[in-house]
Amino acid sequence: MRYFCGIDIGASAAKLVIIDQQRQVVAKAVRRSGVDYTLAAQRCLEEALAASALAATQLAAAVSTGYGRDNVPWATERRTEIACHGRGAFHYFPHRMTVIDIGAQDSKVIHLDEQGRRTGFKMNRKCAAGTGAFLEEIALRLDLRLEQLNELAARSTKHIALNSFCTVFAATEILERIRAGEKVEDIVRAALHSVVKRVVEMDTLHGPLVLTGGVVAHNPVLAQLASEAFGTPALVPPDAQFVGALGAALFAAELDGRPTC
Amino acid sequence: MSTAPERKEFESSKKLRSVMGQYFAQLGQAAQQGQKVAWCTSVGPAELLRALGFLVYFPENHGAMLGATRMATELIPLANARGFSPDICSYLTSDIGSFIKGETPLKKLGLSGPPRPDVLVFNTNQCRDVQDWFQFYSRYFEVPCLGVFTPRAIGSLSESIIDDVARQLEELVEPLEKIAAMRLDPGRLSEVIELSRQCTVLWKAVLETAAQRPSPITFFDGTTQMGPAVVLRGEQAAVEYYQVLLDELRQRIADGVAAVAGERFRLYWEGMPIWGKLRPLAEQFIELKTCVVASTYCNSWVFEALDPADPFRSMARAYTSIFICRSDPEKEDYIAHMAQQFSIDGIIFHDAKTCPNNSNNRYGMPQRLRDRLGKPYLIINGDLNDLRLYSEEQTRTNIQAFVEQLAES
Known part of the structure; x- marks a missing residue:
């Protein structure tokens, strides 16, 4: 099974979602973005991996979004929060x-x-x-x-x-x-x-x-x-705070994944 | 994080610096050489002033320099404190702030400051702010301030409007002759107008090279390259420079050299440049493989109506047909034409807080053009000079999101 990660570093909170190949959410994490976005992203990742008993190597791709999207060194690609909230919302309401x-x-x-x-x-x-x-x-x-x-x-x-x-x-x-x-x-x-x-x-x-x-x-x-x-x-939508991160994860699933984490 | 991409420099840039340097050097030596100086608005009657032997200085060009050097934001509050509102033209407030503080980018060009004017001449075809701006200096230097009052929101350009503006231009001659201490030589005026016309033809041809795919030039290049078209129209130097630049652009086209490598999307920029952010914006668009190929702004110094055989009426027609003083339907037709000519994928509207006359997004035009052209738009909130009114992160995200949208469609 391959997994995909979306990380949304907002002005206030960092949100992370991991989905599987069926686009089901298998883990999520949230914490204050704080003053070190890279660290916040890393901590979210560690928390979500621990909660889902996944290894970082099982993540095929990751997309970062939000104000701190440029501060996630392990992201495969960056998208704006505008793209990611749209994609995440469409997942729940496809019209x-x-x-x-x-x-x-x-x-x-x-x-x-x-x-x-x-x-x-x-x-x-x-x-x-x-x-x-x-x-x-x-x-x-x-x-x-x-x-x-x-x-x-x-x-x-x-x-x-x-x-x-x-x-x-x-x-x-x-x-x-x-x-x-x-x-x-x-x-x-x-x-x-x-x-x-x-x-x-x-x-x-x-x-x-x-x-x-x-x-x-x-x-x-x-x-x-x-x-x-x-x-x-x-x-x-359910978990409205995570919709941007979910959208990022969905974009990650569309990438030709290669292990990056 | 990726390294910022480099803008492709023009070979002719060295010549551009030399041409502009000589222009400012001449202004710097005006008093010493006993030459009269006229301050002129950027779309004012420069040809008439040159024909009367004036060296012509353009405060708006100085305003742009204050913006581009990011000195403006520190200087604007000084003008605000003297009663010039932070909501009015930030060229005006940064220029007056510069004057109050005695700080100017002209010092790097060897001038102690702007040359002392013998007369100030404005045309309200752009806005009313130029009048108040010039009158400030008129009071300070105790020199005459003359003006041409052009109607605003002009639909079709009627002969009665041309008659009115031409008459106003003719009425400038007598007071200007007194200040210049010379009679206007009609032959000389025709010569200057012919040089100005040649400058326009070449500058337009330069801008039209961007219709090629990929474009050899961007809007951001244009904001630098337009210098001679603004301050040296009517002079041989401008004509010679644009011939060199045009040759280089044609060579770029022949060689398949793109201003933005891997050009994916082509945009139109409507509104003022954000002078203090030209480089980061240009680099972001390069990174996004998106070329801003055309703009209203750079095309605002194209005066095709100039005719040496009919000096005053052709100047009136040229300076009254510019985009900024036209009605919204005329403006929409113009942008629609440009969108087609330059094969654009979308339009960026810059809503410049202190320049309502150059902000055309405020009365529903973006939506009307979207519906008419089927092209999306993006509105950027900012300002020409006052960077306190600009949010870098918001703008970056907006531009990135806009390009994402173009990629989705």
Whole structure:
């Protein structure tokens, strides 16, 4: 049996997936990307190999993606996270669609046709509005852990709008809301809604909407808010945080593999 | 990680450096030689100024130099502090910042700074910013600032518009004659216009060699090679230089030499260059085996309407028919024509934050052209000079993803 590896070194987390020749996931690993992307990739690989009792020599090919894609010396090939999220999403939903990946530092809108070929894409502009970094800033302001956001937002009963494009100014708006006595859960929901609003304005949808990435994986409320904002159900694949790494592994499986690890 | 690929240098680059060096040397000696200097916008009436004996200096060229040397980002805040918004033309703000600080890449060319102007002449065919830019120096140096006000968003170029601009050009003559202390010799004006026309014919032929597959030249080469077409049109030196460059390009074609080895895809660049990032961008495209073969920008110094037999009306027609002052339908037709001529696979739109006049992605044009041509587009957010407005990693990923998309289709 030959195996294929995809490694997605994002701005916040490094995600790794190993698949077999039947395209089944046999192992995965995730850890903070930290400041040494090469080390993070290596640690993810070791963890996934240990969990699956595979040897590195059994990996026929590896594709790296994400911000740290150039920092994986054992990768056979590099692909952008735009290509990999598209490929990973198409694995679960093989039809024409719009994939929206909300990552730690950027958001991507990816259009795929019936064959899974990309017909267009957009990344957010240079600003962190509409990304996980925005939620990190808001959590910091509210003295919350990131893991608390979803649960709080799910309890919200009142709609509050944050209007600023700018993360820093949005945080200022939040201070105003706190001063006005608004509940934390309503403010958190407003922050998640703000992420969705930034994404809605990036592009139009072509076909069904699929959401991927760590932010939606950790905040299912976001999918509900996106469904409302786009007026169509938001599909979320299993292990949404690993979709980019899975896409990279699928690309690796398409390569004429040679042992590289 | 792979080693960055090298750009293919032109044999004629040595001559280019010499031609441009002589141009700046002459400007540097102007005061000493008692020669009058006119500052002119890059698509201003340079032929008229040359015919009146002025040495012509182009602040926009200086702006591009400040961008290319990456001095601009440090200088722009100085102009901002004097009341010039960070949202307006970063050529303007970097040039004024350079003036305030007394730092300029011209020092490496042996000049202490830009030559003192005797007059400043602008044409608003490009934008209104040039007027405010030149008036700043007019106030400082206490010299006249003259202008041609060209209509914007022109659809079909009517005779009434040509009449208006030609009249404005003619009205420049009398004040310019006073400053030059000489009468305009119509024969000399025709000679200069003829040289400018020859420069245009050759520069256009240079750019059209990129229609070959593989292309012998890239947009990034063009941004350097266009120097004489901007600052020396109307001079014999520009004509001679482009003949040499054209010969070299034709030889490249004959020898099958590609500017981008293994050219897989061909792109069109719409918008300003990102001057401080030309090299890394050029190298990334080489790595991706993708050639940016044509651009609106480099073609903006092609003035085919120039006619020595009809100086003023032909100058008016030439300077009013340029892309930047045309309507969106005209611009779309132009890009569609270029896409066909250069067999392009996709279009890159550079949304330059401080240059709305050269950012044509803001009113749905990329989408309209995609639908019309069936070619995908990519929008890059950046700026001509202000690198604070540019994200290198975002841009690299966008370009790589765009080429991946072309490979998939």
